[in-house]
Every structure is written in structure tokens, then in C-alpha cells.
Amino acid sequence: MLPAAALAGVGGRLVRISLLLTLPIAISVVLVSVFTRAGTTVLFTIGPFDATAEGVDFAGQTLVRLFAISTSIGLFGLTTEPRSFILDLERRRLSPRFAFVALATLEAVPAMVERSSVIASAQRARGLDTEGSIRARLRGILPLVGPVILSSLTEVEERSLALEVRAFGRPGRRQLLWRLPDSGRQLLARALMLGGLLAAIALRLAGAFPRLP
Amino acid sequence: MLELTGATYRYAGYARPVLHGVDLRLDDGEIVGLVGPNEAGKSTLCLVASGLAPASIGGDLKGTLTLDGTPAAGLKTHELAARVVVGFQNPNTQRSGIAATVFEEIALGPMNLGLAVEETVARTREAIARLHLESLIERDPQRLSGGQAQLVGIASLLAMRPRHVILDEPTAQLDPAGTRLVGEALRALAEAGTSLLIAEHKTDLLDEVCGRILVIDGGRIVMDGPTATVFDDPRLHDLGVEPPARARLARALADRGVEPAAVTAALAQGLGA
Ligand SMILES: Nc1ncnc2c1ncn2[C@@H]1O[C@H](COP(=O)(O)OP(=O)(O)OP(=O)(O)O)[C@@H](O)[C@H]1O
Numbered sequence: 225m226l227p228a229a230a231l232a233g234v235g236g237r238l239v240r241i242s243l244l245l246t247l248p249i250a251i252s253v254v255l256v257s258v259f260t261r262a263g264t265t266v267l268f269t270i271g272p273f274d275a276t277a278e279g280v281d282f283a284g285q286t287l288v289r290l291f292a293i294s295t296s297i298g299l300f301g302l303t304t305e306p307r308s309f310i311l312d313l314e315r316r317r318l319s320p321r322f323a324f325v326a327l328a329t330l331e332a333v334p335a336m337v338e339r340s341s342v343i344a345s346a347q348r349a350r351g352l353d354t355e356g357s358i359r360a361r362l363r364g365i366l367p368l369v370g371p372v373i374l375s376s377l378t379e380v381e382e383r384s385l386a387l388e389v390r391a392f393g394r395p396g397r398r399q400l401l402w403r404l405p406d407s408g409r410q411l412l413a414r415a416l417m418l419g420g421l422l423a424a425i426a427l428r429l430a431g432a433f434p435r436l437p
Numbered sequence: 438m439l440e441l442t443g444a445t446y447r448y449a450g451y452a453r454p455v456l457h458g459v460d461l462r463l464d465d466g467e468i469v470g471l472v473g474p475n476e477a478g479k480s481t482l483c484l485v486a487s488g489l490a491p492a493s494i495g496g497d498l499k500g501t502l503t504l505d506g507t508p509a510a511g512l513k514t515h516e517l518a519a520r521v522v523v524g525f526q527n528p529n530t531q532r533s534g535i536a537a538t539v540f541e542e543i544a545l546g547p548m549n550l551g552l553a554v555e556e557t558v559a560r561t562r563e564a565i566a567r568l569h570l571e572s573l574i575e576r577d578p579q580r581l582s583g584g585q586a587q588l589v590g591i592a593s594l595l596a597m598r599p600r601h602v603i604l605d606e607p608t609a610q611l612d613p614a615g616t617r618l619v620g621e622a623l624r625a626l627a628e629a630g631t632s633l634l635i636a637e638h639k640t641d642l643l644d645e646v647c648g649r650i651l652v653i654d655g656g657r658i659v660m661d662g663p664t665a666t667v668f669d670d671p672r673l674h675d676l677g678v679e680p681p682a683r684a685r686l687a688r689a690l691a692d693r694g695v696e697p698a699a700v701t702a703a704l705a706q707g708l709g710a
């Protein structure tokens with residue numbers, strides 16, 4: 225995973241992000257497994273807890289797995305632009321409606337964050353308390369929830385009409401404008417990875433890898 | 438040609454109709470203006486004339502809509518969309534919410550029609566050129582000013598290359614330059630044979646581009662005639678419609694006993710001298 229990230233030029237960021245993501249889980253895994261796992265080889269003792277060699281072994285294995293999962297997710301996130309990913313899936317026969325929902329969600333998140341901060345400043349301008357204790361904040365926000373939801377509901381009808389005017393309901397596929405650049409080498413790399421995955425699953429089923437105790 | 442006859446329309450879940458026996462005919466290449474006070478039924482007429490009411494929003498329509506000889510009643514919404522488009526007054530609800538750039542936003546309609554890429558790009562470029570949006574094509578559609586969003590909304594409709602265009606207050610958020618731009622684009626469309634219905638409170642724009650004006654009040658067409666005749670009619674004021682500046686000036690001069698023709702002549706002479 226790390227050489228791939230280095231190749232993509234995101235090695236440093238990937239390590240930092242994965243460490244940040246896994247650190248809290250990693251610490252608890254180490255503490256819990258090292259001290260609570262039953263084992264015969266006691267390394268040292270703190271109060272009522274014994275640190276066992278089996279526990280250390282287990283913690284090590286779990287950490288490696290955690291890191292493998294978090295680096296692969298992190299590498300995907302760092303190198304894949306979500307929009308292109310969805311559009312390429314649509315090209316590969318993902319339902320256009322599903323693609324619409326995914327794209328709309330992507331576009332809506334920053335807008336919603338922005339909108340909520342606008343609403344919050346509007347509340348402050350009207351003298352409502354959006355800072356301070358949780359109860360004070362709730363009291364400030366509640367009177368605005370109704371109107372905000374209602375106004376976005378009436379907008380929904382007009383929005384869907386506007387989409388229909390632009391032939392959104394037409395059955396069949398739409399013609400996408402861009403094609404992601406793809407090369408024979410990328411295809412080969414994908415095939416090798418898929419092959420590797422299948423081989424790993426087969427080996428695992430055949431019992432070639434040790435199971436966690 | 439778009440023709441609506443004897444349209445009486447009731448929104449779903451309401452007992453009383455909002456439109457009563459409305460007749461509307463848009464000839465090819467004609468721009469018709471629609472004016473009337475608030476609540477008169479302008480937006481409702483736009484929905485009915487585009488076929489979206491009842492095809493999409495339901496409700497009950499008596500009367501018929503025909504588009505170039507085809508009855509609209511049997512058409513699905515995407516079939517309607519290829520013939521007639523309607524723009525709403527709030528540009529925020531016009532936005533698809535799935536495009537990352539203005540170019541993609543405008544291209545969305547032709548893409549949905551399943552057109553070939555070259556055709557989609559050609560139509561999109563044409564719509565962009567009509568409204569002079571070249572400088573905006575890379576921008577995020579969510580971060581436009583109200584006026585820019587309104588222009589992009591209109592361009593997205595024009596990219597569909599419809600035979601009929603219906604616009605509900607297309608210039609509500611536009612400054613005078615933007616309004617003039619829309620006026621020019623509408624005239625160019627009409628010259629190419631498109632028929633247009635424009636509901637607007639800005640009668641100055643209608644005065645410039647429309648050949649005919651409909652006045653609606655309480656869901657009924659109360660006046661229908663050539664632009665100059667309707668806008669010079671003294672009853673307009675009582676209907677809550679402000680006539681264009683040209684008509685108001687002519688009226689003010691006439692009230693003071695000055696013949697408008699004399700003013701025009703004097704101006705022409707003054708400019709010539
Ligand atoms: N979705 C709806 N459901 C029920 N009634 C509606 C709906 N939209 C409008 N109406 C009613 O229809 C009547 C005409 O409204 P419409 O929006 O067509 O007026 P308008 O001429 O466009 O007004 P404005 O100048 O304010 O835009 C109003 O009495 C209104 O309350």
C-alpha cells in the first residue's frame with residue numbers, strides 16, 4: 225500500500241491520515257489485548273494485570289490489519305475524485321438515478337454546511353442565542369427548524385419540475401460528456417490486483433494463513 | 438404553434454379552479470407577454486401551457502393543449518420537454534444540483550435527451566453564446582449571484598433547443614444590463630422560429646420584445662391585443678399593472694395637452710440640428 229501511495233505522490237499524507245485514524249483504536253486494542261488476553265508467558269505485571277506474550281502477538285496482528293485497512297481506504301480517498309468516480313460508474317452501467325442521488329449528495333454537503341452557518345448568523349442577528357449552553361442553543365434553534373424544513377419542502381416540488389423540464393425522467397441512459405483517461409497498464413494493474421485478491425481469498429480458505437486465536 | 442383552448446385548471450386538493458376558460462395561442466416566431474397583478478394566475482398559466490400541469494403536478498384540467506398539432510394530453514414529461522420548456526422565477530430551484538461547473542449545468546438537458554456528445558456540446562456552446570456566459574463556464578453553479586444564476590437557468594433551457602419557451606419572471610433578479618441581454622436572446626430565438634410566452638412585471642422589457650400582450654386577472658384573460666394598444670389602455674393601471682415608461686410618458690404628456698407625435702418630431706428636429 226505504501227509504495228503505491230508513494231508512487232501516487234501522496235505517501236506522506238497517507239501515513240499521517242492513517243495514523244491519525246487508527247491511533248485511538250490502536251491504543252485501546254493494545255491496552256485491552258496485551259493486558260487481558262489469557263496466556264502462559266507472562267512478560268510483566270502492572271497491578272492486577274498481566275501482560276502476556278500471546279497478547280502482544282495478538283495486538284501486533286490486529287494493528288497490522290487495522291493499518292492495512294486504513295491505508296487502503298485512505299489511498300482511495302486521496303487519489304480518487306468522488307465526482308469522477310461516480311460518473312465513471314455511471315458509464316459502466318450504474319443506474320443514472322443512483323448516480324444522480326450520489327452526485328446530488330456530494331454537491332449538497334458543502335451547500336448545507338454553508339447554509340447552516342448563514343442561518344446561524346441570521347439567528348444571531350435576530351438576537352437568538354446560538355452559543356452558550358446546549359439548552360440555550362436548542363431554544364434558539366427550535367423556532368427556525370419548522371420554517372427551514374417547510375421552505376425546503378416547497379422548493380423540492382419546483383426543483384423536480386425544473387429537472388423534468390430538462391428531460392430528467394427520460395428512460396434510458398444519458399450521454400456523458402467526459403471519459404476518464406484509462407490505459408492498458410491501468411487495466412493490467414487492476415487485473416493483477418483482482419487476481420491477487422482472489423488468490424488471497426483462496427489461500428485463506430485453504431488455511432494457508434494463520435487464524436487469530 | 439402552441440395552442441391552449443378553454444383551459445380551466447384546478448390544483449390537486451383544491452375545490453376552486455385558478456384558471457377559468459383561458460385561450461392562448463403562440464404562433465411560431467411570436468413573443469407574447471403575460472401581465473397581471475399578484476395571484477392573477479400567471480405562474481399557473483405557465484405550468485398549464487407547458488403541460489406540466491397536470492402531467493407532472495396533477496390537478497384537473499378542462500380544455501386542451503396542442504403542441505404543433507400533437508395533443509399534449511398523451512405525452513410523457515420527457516416528451517413534453519423536447520417540445521416546450523418552462524423556466525421558473527426562483528433560479529435556485531432551477532439548478533440541477535449535480536453539476537460541478539456551469540458548462541455541465543447547461544449541458545445537462547441535452548445530455549438527458551440522450552444526444553450525441555458533439556450535438557450536446559454544440560447546443561451548450563450556442564446557449565452560452567446567446568447569453569454571453571463564456572466567462573462563467575468553469576464556475577461552480579452553486580456560487581453564482583442571483584442574476585448570474587438566472588441567466589444560467591435560462592441558458593440551460595435554451596440548450597434544449599425547444600420549439601416553445603415559457604418563462605415565468607425571467608428577469609426578476611437581473612440588473613438592466615442582464616435584462617437587456619435576455620431581451621436580445623429572446624428576440625434572436627423568435628427570429629429563429631421559436632414561440633415564447635413571457636410572464637413579467639417588468640413591462641419595459643415586454644414593451645421592447647413582445648408583439649402581443651395578454652392581461653390576466655382572477656384567472657381570466659381580460660385583455661389581449663398588440664403591445665402598444667394594451668400598454669396604452671388606461672384600464673391597465675386599475676388592474677395593478679404598471680405600464681412601461683414609454684406609455685407613462687406619453688400619457689403624462691397627453692394629460693398636459695401635448696401631442697406625443699409633436700414631442701417625437703421636436704426631438705428629431707433637435708437631434709438633427
Ligand atoms: N401549488 C399550488 N397549489 C394550490 N394553489 C396554488 C398553487 N400555486 C398557486 N396557487 C394559487 O393559485 C392562484 C394563482 O397563483 P399564481 O402563482 O398563478 O399567481 P401569479 O400571477 O403567478 O402571482 P405572482 O405575480 O405573485 O407570481 C393563487 O390564488 C394561488 O394561491
Ligand SMILES: [Mg+2]
Nearest residue numbers: 479480481605
Ligand atoms: Mg408567479
